[in-house]
Amino acid sequence: MNKVSVLTCAICMSLNAFAQEAREMRVDRALITNKLHHLEKDVMTPEKLWQLGRVSAEGLSADGQFLIYGLSNYSFGENKSEKNLFVVPVAGGTPVSFTDDAGGASVVEIGKDGTVIYLVNGQLWSKPLQGGEAKQLTNIEGGLENVKLSPDGKHVLFSRSVLIHPYHSVDKYADLPKSNVYIYDNLDYRHWDTFNNGRFNHPFVASYDSGTLGDPIDLLDGEPFYSPQAPFGGADDFTWSPDGKAVLYVCKKRFGKDYATTTNTDIYRYDLVSKTTTNLTEGLKGYDTHPLYSPDGQKLAWLSMKTDGYEADKNDIILFDRGSTTRVNLTDAWDGTVNSFIWSNDSRRLYFTAPTKGTVQLFAIDLSSARKTKTPEVQQISEGAFDIGDLVGETARGLVVSSTTMTRAAEIYIYDLAKRSLTPITHVNDEVFDNLAETKVEGRFTKASDGADLFSWVIYPPDFDPTKKYPTLLFCQGGPQSATTLGYSFRWNFQLMASQGYIVILPNRRGMPGWGVEWNHAISKDWGGQPIQDYLSAIDDLAKEPYVDKARIGAVGASYGGYSVFMLAGVHEGRFKTFISHCGLFDMTSWYGTTEELFFANYDLGGPYWDKQNEKTYTTFNPIKHIDKWNTPILIFQGGKDFRVPVGQGLEAFQAAQLKNVKSRLVYLPEENHWVLSGHNAQVWQREFFAWLKETL
Known part of the structure; x- marks a missing residue:
């Protein structure tokens, strides 16, 4: 090589080195700037999470100009939330307080004249939308629930608890008022978090005149059935016919063992004149819910599932045309499942949400x-990095909806159908979120073990630096057919987890809606199979990234997610350093013998443990059968009033871990069910959750 070539090469090397140094300086400067930016901002904490206002849409004025929304605020001192109503222009503006009552207010009806009828502590009140004096309309002993006024305002539909069977000893033996014994001859003896005391919610109709109710008529005539549905049904289970001469209600007219083993709810029509009841969904075998007439009164739509016992079946919209008396499944050929729907104002369209x-x-x-x-x-008609929640109604400006992201709690928005964009109407939590350091959320695709494309959401810490290594959490979703989307949770809050310095991955494994009906159904009778492999594929793929600390990976989850954690504890082969399971299924045999909604167990597991064709469910896919491989620290949360995954599941898992000398901790919440509803208990939950991670990860 001659001197010129050597000199040229040296110059090139110097220039390259200088360029590299300049690039590194720019990167360092960017990182420093980014860190300084985050130093100026807060991060999400468990306390901040519960200080957020919780927004719910209540209704629109008849002209579509004003929105009434509910705002629930939690008081740490009183350990309870209080909900009040606010009015804000849909076009944007300053909200005005509408109620300031202790308890919780909810809108029943917004009249064309601007009169708002609302429910507070079981009694009806009225007040002009634009403000003024509130007037109490009813003062009924025991109060009203799930109220709907007839179109002509002359009747009121509501629900009330009725004693049908004296299961509780104080009802069966009047001379033993201090006894506390329950006596059953059939199933459905308990549900969700409550033992059946023999009282059933029934729909009632009564004449209504200036706040005075006539003698109520029990539409179920003293039968042992629930309407609204137990335990989570509400006013959506009721509707009036457009002419006000009939009532539609949702009911599963089954009792005892039959009730516990079927999902076959139907929609019934009660005629006020003839006092006769007709089943409108005769022959439809699954859930039939949410009946809703079109604004012109000519059509009726509802949600329907085809398969009896399969609670996560494809949810279709059925349309009944009163003129032609035809019934059409509008979404039969569409490869998805419907969450909720509303009518357009002109009755020509249906809007719905779906994962x-x-x-x-x-x-x-x-x-x-x-x-x-x-x-x-x-x-x-929408697409973006957000979830659409409640559908409130249609206005000249677009659809009024609620929306969330993984880093923003629900607010109410206008969705412009022409521009296909969201514009906020409410700004309840803007100040809090605007002062939080940004938490990046990204989508990621992985090849599953069977070659399928597997999508995951990945959430990064606010000060994420790709040159560093981070502890990482695999989140295992419950359901098992619940979607992992861009919703905002007040317990399993991924913004909060990331803000404590963890990368979190949320795989859309087999069983989740949003990827086609076949993908959604694939988890049934295969709980411990491909879905668990999907979790392993997702975490193995993410662990290849240089910023993931492979020596500090944990797995967390609740319900089926808790089951997944228990399963992974026996099959992970050293991938995970710690586990957290909340209300997880540990022994499928004892779980089948104590859970309450047997239709779920019969469909998703295949049936009872004594049936040989279900053997794999109770052996290979049973976490207790893999306990010999447990060697990793595990934290177990268990609710005392959880009847879906009864208390024995968590206690069995903790006892097994202790006897095997596996580092373990039990957090028992005696007053909580499958969830954590008390604010103080939720704070304990968060503190124990993050303390365990700090201790073991």
Whole structure:
């Protein structure tokens, strides 16, 4: 090599070195700037999480100009929340307080004249939308629940608890008022978090005149059935016919063992004149819910599942045309499942929400294309890094909806159908979130063990530096057919987890809606199979990244997610350093013998443990059968009033871990069910959760 070449090469090397140094300086400067930016901002904490206002849409004025929304604020001192109502222009503006009552207020009806009828502590009140004096309309002993006024305002529909069977000893033996004994001859002896005391919620209709109710009529005539549905049904289970001459209500008219082993709810029509009841969904075998008439009164739509016992079946929209008396499944050919729907103001379209590809989006059906033998096309009309929640109504400006992201709690928005954009109407928590350091959320695809494409959400710490290594959490979703989307949780809050310095990955494993009906169904009878492999594939793929500390990976989850944690504890082969399970299923045999909604166990597990065809469920896919491989620290949360995954599951798992000398901790919440509802208990939950991670990860 000659001197010129050597000199040229040296110059090139110097220039390259200088360029590299400049790049590194720019990177360092960017990192320093980023860190300084985050130093100026807060991060999410358990305390901040419960200080957020919780927003719920209540209704729109008849002209679509004003929104009434509910705002619940939690008091740490009183350990309870109080909900009040506010009015804000849909076009944007300053909210005005509408109620300031102790307890919780909810809108029943917003009249065309601007009169708002609302419910507080079981009594009806009225007040002008634009403000003024509130007037109490009723003062009924025991109060009213799930109230709906007839279109002409002359009748009121509501629910009330009725004693049908004296299961509780104080009802059976009047001379033993201090006894506390329950006596059963059938199943459905307990549900969710409550033992059956023989009282059933029934729909009632009464005449209504200036706050005075006539003698109520029990539409179930003293039968042992629930309407609204137990335990989470509400006013959506009721509706009036457009002419006010009939009532529609949702009910599963089954009792005892039959009630516990079926999902076959139907929609019934009660005629006020003839006092006769007709089953409108005769022959439909699964859930039939949410009946809703079109604004023009000519059509009725509802949600329907085809398969009896399969609570996570594809949810379709059924349309009944009163003129042609035809019944059409509008979404039969569409490869998805519906969350909720509303009518357009002109009765020509249906808007609905559905999970899709890790989010929940808006869809529409144009009914003008529907024919007797042809179902209309389903159109997706929103797309973005957000979830659409409640559908409130249609205005000239667009659809009023609630929306969340993984880093923003629910607010109310206008979705502009032309621009396909969201504009906020409420700004309840803006100040809090605007002062939080940004938490990056990204989508990621992995090849599953069977070659399928597996999507995950990944959340990074606010000060994420790709040159560093971070402890990482695999989140295992419950359900098991619940979607992992961009919702905002007040317990399993991924913004909060990331803000404590963890990377979190949320795989959309087999069983989750949003990736087609087949993907959604694939988990049934395969709980411990491919879905568990999906979790392993996702975490193994993420662990290849240089910023993941492979020596500090944990797995956390609740319900089926807790089951997944128990399963992973026996099959992970050293991948994880710690586990956290909340209300997880540990022994499928004892779980089948004590859980209450047996239709779920019969469909998803295949049936009882004594049936040989279900052997794999109770052996290979049973966490207790892999206890010999448990050697990793595990924290176990268990609710004392959880009847879906009864207390024995958590106690069995903790006792096994202790006897095997596995580092373990039990956090028992005696007053909580499958969830954690008390604010103080939720704070304990968070503190124990993060203390365990700090201690073991």
